[in-house]
Amino acid sequence: MSNLFALNHGDVTIRVVRPRDAKTLERLVLSNREWLRPWEATNPHGPTSFDFKAQVRSLLRQLDNQEGLPFVILYRDELVGQLNVANVLYGSVSSCVIGYWVIPQVAGKGITPTAVALAMDYMFEVIGLHRAEIDIRPENSASLRVVEKLGLRLEGLKRGYIHIANAWRDHYVFALTKEEVPQGVLNRWTKGLVPKISYDYDKKLRN
Numbered sequence: 012m013s014n015l016f017a018l019n020h021g022d023v024t025i026r027v028v029r030p031r032d033a034k035t036l037e038r039l040v041l042s043n044r045e046w047l048r049p050w051e052a053t054n055p056h057g058p059t060s061f062d063f064k065a066q067v068r069s070l071l072r073q074l075d076n077q078e079g080l081p082f083v084i085l086y087r088d089e090l091v092g093q094l095n096v097a098n099v100l101y102g103s104v105s106s107c108v109i110g111y112w113v114i115p116q117v118a119g120k121g122i123t124p125t126a127v128a129l130a131m132d133y134m135f136e137v138i139g140l141h142r143a144e145i146d147i148r149p150e151n152s153a154s155l156r157v158v159e160k161l162g163l164r165l166e167g168l169k170r171g172y173i174h175i176a177n178a179w180r181d182h183y184v185f186a187l188t189k190e191e192v193p194q195g196v197l198n199r200w201t202k203g204l205v206p207k208i209s210y211d212y213d214k215k216l217r218n
């Protein structure tokens with residue numbers, strides 16, 4: 012996987028993070044604490060690091076090892092967030108997990124679903140993965156809308172899955188396999204072809 016390429020649709024571009032993005036990411040994350048904190052992974056063993064240079068280095072190591080694809084999200088050429096493809100597995104699993112955030116100033120413009128669709132299509136069509144997963148806290152209604160718009164399937168609830176805002180938090184698991192979207196994730200969404208799914212969140216919680 013190259014660290015030079017970018018994927019684009021309309022005003023939204025995702026490109027691989029660069030070391031010089033660390034300063035901008037630091038500014039955006041530190042100036043939007045209230046917005047990001049409820050959804051941000053924390054260190055269960057101590058304080059969470061805000062060393063963005065180290066974070067970008069670690070993301071680029073994952074890229075070098077072909078374990079991840081760390082993108083930044085640009086809106087009209089300005090860096091406004093991150094989309095991270097992590098836990099990339101090949102062979103008989105061939106799957107990945109996607110996480111994301113954008114700054115509140117650009118929320119509600121459909122930037123994240125576009126970025127997710129671009130990334131998923133790339134992972135399916137170019138890297139050759141078979142399944143992409145997104146995990147979301149039940150309380151995160153904005154993020155639930157992102158996967159609903161793209162028609163991801165609700166698979167269940169992982170109890171205490173990720174340490175977020177200083178506690179182990181449940182997450183809904185959403186996924187798509189490549190076979191479910193032969194026409195492409197972005198194409199299916201922009202053409203209005205996403206099937207209407209009635210998400211049974213309560214039932215998944217009881218099971």
Ligand SMILES: CC(C)(COP(=O)(O)OP(=O)(O)OC[C@H]1O[C@@H](n2cnc3c(N)ncnc32)[C@H](O)[C@@H]1OP(=O)(O)O)[C@@H](O)C(=O)NCCC(=O)NCCS
Nearest residue numbers: 046050111112113118119120121122123124147153154156
């Ligand atoms: C979740 C998140 C990535 C969505 O990104 P986005 O680019 O705004 O996505 P969309 O434009 O599709 O909006 C999704 C929903 O957000 C809500 N929303 C819209 N404008 C909003 C605003 N100004 N403020 C808060 N929420 C807003 C709406 O419910 C919208 O759904 P709708 O289009 O059906 O009305 C973004 O809200 C975010 O970064 N939140 C903080 C970090 C986070 O939650 N990350 C995800 C962890 S799983």
